[in-house]
Amino acid sequence: MNDISEKRRRPVSGRARIPLDGFGFILPSLILFAAVFAVPIGYVVMFSFQTDEGASLDGYRWILDSNLFGRVLWTSVQIALLATLVSVILGYLLALFLYRLSPRKRAVGLAFVLFPFWTSILVKSYSLTVLLGREGVVNSTLGWFLGYNPELPLIFNRIGVLIGMSNHLVPFVVFPVLANLLAQDRNLGQAAAIMGASPFTIFRRVTLPLSTPAILAATLMCLIISFGFFVTPALLGGRTDVMLANLIDLFTRETLNWTVASAIAVVLLTASIVLVLALSRLTGQQKAV
Amino acid sequence: MTIFSETGMKRRSFLAGTGAALATPFLTRSARSQSKQLILPTYGGSYQEMIQAAYTDPFTQETGVEVIFSGVPDFARLKAQVTAGNVEWDVFEAGGAWFPAGSKEGLFEPLDPGIITETDLIIGENKDYAPFYDTPYGIAWNSGKYDGSAVPRSCAEFWDVDRFPGTRSLRGRADFVLEIALVADGVDPADLYPLDLDRAFAALERLKPSIPKWAESTSQLVTLLTANEVDYDYVPNGRVRATEDTATPLAISMDQAFISHEYIGVVKGTPRRDTAMEFVAFALRPDRQAAFSELISYLPGNRKALDLVSEDAKKWLPDMTTGKHIVQNDDWWAAEFASTQQRFQEFLLL
Numbered sequence: 001m002n003d004i005s006e007k008r009r010r011p012v013s014g015r016a017r018i019p020l021d022g023f024g025f026i027l028p029s030l031i032l033f034a035a036v037f038a039v040p041i042g043y044v045v046m047f048s049f050q051t052d053e054g055a056s057l058d059g060y061r062w063i064l065d066s067n068l069f070g071r072v073l074w075t076s077v078q079i080a081l082l083a084t085l086v087s088v089i090l091g092y093l094l095a096l097f098l099y100r101l102s103p104r105k106r107a108v109g110l111a112f113v114l115f116p117f118w119t120s121i122l123v124k125s126y127s128l129t130v131l132l133g134r135e136g137v138v139n140s141t142l143g144w145f146l147g148y149n150p151e152l153p154l155i156f157n158r159i160g161v162l163i164g165m166s167n168h169l170v171p172f173v174v175f176p177v178l179a180n181l182l183a184q185d186r187n188l189g190q191a192a193a194i195m196g197a198s199p200f201t202i203f204r205r206v207t208l209p210l211s212t213p214a215i216l217a218a219t220l221m222c223l224i225i226s227f228g229f230f231v232t233p234a235l236l237g238g239r240t241d242v243m244l245a246n247l248i249d250l251f252t253r254e255t256l257n258w259t260v261a262s263a264i265a266v267v268l269l270t271a272s273i274v275l276v277l278a279l280s281r282l283t284g285q286q287k288a289v
Numbered sequence: 290m291t292i293f294s295e296t297g298m299k300r301r302s303f304l305a306g307t308g309a310a311l312a313t314p315f316l317t318r319s320a321r322s323q324s325k326q327l328i329l330p331t332y333g334g335s336y337q338e339m340i341q342a343a344y345t346d347p348f349t350q351e352t353g354v355e356v357i358f359s360g361v362p363d364f365a366r367l368k369a370q371v372t373a374g375n376v377e378w379d380v381f382e383a384g385g386a387w388f389p390a391g392s393k394e395g396l397f398e399p400l401d402p403g404i405i406t407e408t409d410l411i412i413g414e415n416k417d418y419a420p421f422y423d424t425p426y427g428i429a430w431n432s433g434k435y436d437g438s439a440v441p442r443s444c445a446e447f448w449d450v451d452r453f454p455g456t457r458s459l460r461g462r463a464d465f466v467l468e469i470a471l472v473a474d475g476v477d478p479a480d481l482y483p484l485d486l487d488r489a490f491a492a493l494e495r496l497k498p499s500i501p502k503w504a505e506s507t508s509q510l511v512t513l514l515t516a517n518e519v520d521y522d523y524v525p526n527g528r529v530r531a532t533e534d535t536a537t538p539l540a541i542s543m544d545q546a547f548i549s550h551e552y553i554g555v556v557k558g559t560p561r562r563d564t565a566m567e568f569v570a571f572a573l574r575p576d577r578q579a580a581f582s583e584l585i586s587y588l589p590g591n592r593k594a595l596d597l598v599s600e601d602a603k604k605w606l607p608d609m610t611t612g613k614h615i616v617q618n619d620d621w622w623a624a625e626f627a628s629t630q631q632r633f634q635e636f637l638l639l
Contacts, residue, residue, distance in 0.1 A: 068631060071638050126512070135517045156502040156518075234505040239461070239637040250634065253365045254462075255627035256390070 041269070048262035059263030068247070069264070076227060076243045079158070083165040083229075084222040088215060090166060091173025098174070099181040110178075117171040125235040128164050129155060132236075160236035165226055172225065173218040180214035181207070220279045224272055244268050327564055329380040330366075331358040335531075336585075343581035348571050354564055364391065367556065371396045376558045379565040385464055388418045388552040389623035397554040404566040407573045407591055418554035419573055420590030422581065425546040425607045425614070426465075429524040431514050432540040441521055442542040443613070448473035448492065450499050455520030457496065458513050461503030463633035464622050466493065468615045469523065469547055482618045486629065490636055503637060514539050523547055526605050527585045546607040546614045548588070582606075 048059045063069045098109045116124060131137045132154035143149035154160060184207065192202045230245040244264060251261035329345075331337045337358060345356035360366065362383040368391070370376045381397070391397060397417035402408045410419040428447055430440050441453045447469070450457075459466045470492040471485060472478055501519060504510045511528050513519045515537040529541040553572055555565040571577060578589035579597035586605035589595060598606070607614055622629075 066631075068635050068638070071635075075638075129512060129516060129518075133516045133518050235509065238501075239503050242634070242638060247634075250630065253363060254630060256365060256368060257627060258365075 044262045044265050044269075046262075047258050048266045051259050056259070059259040062260045063263055063267060072242050072244055072247050073267075075241065079161060079165070079229070079233065079241065079243060080223055080226040082158075083162055083169060083226045084219055086162055087166040087169035087222050087226075088173050088219055091170045091218060092177055092211075092215065094170060095174045095177035095181060098178055110174075113171050113174050116167055121168055121231050122235075124167060125164055125232055128160070128167065128236060132160060132163065155236055157238045158241060160238075161233050161241050164232040164236040165229060168232065169222045169225060172221045176214040176217050176221075177211060180211045184210050216279060216282055220276060223275055223279075227272055227275070228268065325353065326355050326357060327379050327561060327568055328357045328359050328377060329382065329568075330360045330362040330378055332361060333358075339581065339584040343584060344568075344572050344577055347577065347580075348568055351571070352564075352567065354568070356568075367391065367396055368394065371557050374558060376556050376560070378556050379559040379561045380553065380568055381556050382421055382551065382553045384424065384549055384551040385617075386619045386622035386626050388554065389413065389619050390626070391554075392417050393623065396557050398557050398559070398562055398565075400555065400569065401563075401566045404563065405570040405573065407570070410573055410591055413554075418552045419569065421551045421553040421572065422578070422585070422590045423548050423550050423588035423616075424525045424527075425543065425548050425588060426523040426525055427529075427541040427543045427546050427607070428521055429510075429514055429529050429539050429541040430521050431517060432538050434517060434520070435540075437540050437542075440542065443545040444469050444473035444615075445475070447521060447523075448496055450496070453521070455499075456501050456518075457499050458502055458504050458510060458519040458522035459500060460507070460510065460523075461505060461637060463630045464617070464626060465523070465547075465549070466633070467629070468617060470496070472545070472615055478613065478615045481615065482621045484621065484625075484629075486632065490632070493636065511539070525587070526607075527587055530586050530605055543605070543607040544613065547617070548607070548614055549617045550619055551587075551590070553590075 050056055051058050094113065098106050098113075101109055129136070133139070134151050134155075135149065136154070138154060139149055139152055142152070154163065188206050188210075189202050192206050193199075197205070228245050229243055230249065233241045233243050234246060245268075248261050248264050248268070251257045251264065331340060349355055359377060362381065364383065364387045367378065367381055370378065381391075388397075392413040392415055395415070397413070397415070399415050399417045400411045400419060402411065405411060405419070407419070412418060412420070428441055428443075430437070439453070441447045441449065446453055447457065459469070467484055467486070467489040468478075468481055470489045471481055473496075474488060474492040476485070476488070502509075502513060504513060504522070507525060507528065510522050510524045511532070513522060514524070515532070515535075524539070524541065526541055526543060526546075529539045532539045553569055555562060555569060559565055573591050575589075575591055575594040575597055578591045578594035581587075582589045582594060582598050583602045586602055588606055588609075589598070595603075595606075
């Protein structure tokens, strides 16, 4: 997928001649995934095509007929794309910053990235309420400087969702990008500098192109994660910030209409797979360059 | 119902209640119990502590049956367990339309009148569940912000943003909202059902601009008030009582409460049917019901227990003789929830 793993996999000596090459190594996880992932997914697909009365397309008919689905799908796409964009930019900048630190400082910096990564998303969402609220830390601090509370609407709207989601997603960008940056040959940058390139040109023409695979991998991860987001839009969003996962929850747990819930899940899954394929094609082309 | 635990009660009242539970007269050990274990779901947190203090611990003391908590009451999981013939929970306890709906789907064992002594409490098409307790929601506010002299105290006043300026919040679910909207619009609480949906949504449309957040959970309703994100919302009285000794105490008006029901029943196909029936019988007993009300300040499902509730706890309860309160009809919701919630969801999105 990206060139670091490629490098690591290359055997150092000739002793790696184990007969269980490739497929043998992934067999255990393949079996596990078949059991705990493929089988349930198979059930979901099956459920989506049947009601209590037998085989039926009612689930998909609901999707086509309902204006709820279209709206929620569009919201989900918007939120996923925006959150991914924000997270990739912030994460990339953060990775660049960490990359420039000494290894020791970098370890401290990484710990700060890891803290939110390890914290429950529920806890994070509630903490953000405290920070971003009408009388929250951000607004009261601004109020202290301004002399009045500006009551910036940072929460219970799209902004709140994006802040909450990027808070969750940034680590997923930092790790692959930082790994990529650290694996880049520093001589390339020096060579460019010797040839008279400005730091910005070095970044634009050397560092950034070399890190594209990591950016694409991070983008892909963010998109997939954010497309299925659930807690953050519910807690930090406004009334219009409803995502597909929230809709699936409504049909699964509240109305017990598993036909519609499964049909939505199948559409969500298919859309995610199409996204993954499209992006991995992009990644593939990138590698060929 | 939600991803969050359902209640937050202070430790002191929990401890006080435990004492009360231990002080209740020791009753004869039941000879009927057949298995030594019972599994039920729970909302967790201090709610679970109160369930333990009022129900499960004394039950274990009396019968020797160990009660194990597993998972959160979830209708989807219950249905999955019953339809797959792989029942984990023996007793199920949940609120709202889940019970009438589940009763129709045959998810519960008919309650055994030979074991359940409070037979007049047994309800449902298949006589398979009973009221466990009623949760009264009242209009709450932050006592640090309002002294209570000029706050809305009825549904109509809650809707009246001219007389009572400020933001509001309600749960983002049709079955926590529509009745309140209709009563605010002038419908008599006694003539609510079947709900006039067009009228309810028209009334909601008027209040919509004053609602910055439709709360995702009951705990968020509390957070919104303590953080001063909104000025008024409908909160269960027990949640407000739990803030009494905190840094941000809330206050509540019980003048016109919205009352939702919580039910209890035995899961269809449980291998420990008789023990489960015994537990339900135990849980409906007036002394146990009163002990729980004492802790959580909800209305006991078995109203006989009201006589046993202390005056101190009673002052939190709505006066049921006024006829002003909204008492939810879960049979209506069991039939109409799916389509109504969808319409509500669309209302929120537009």
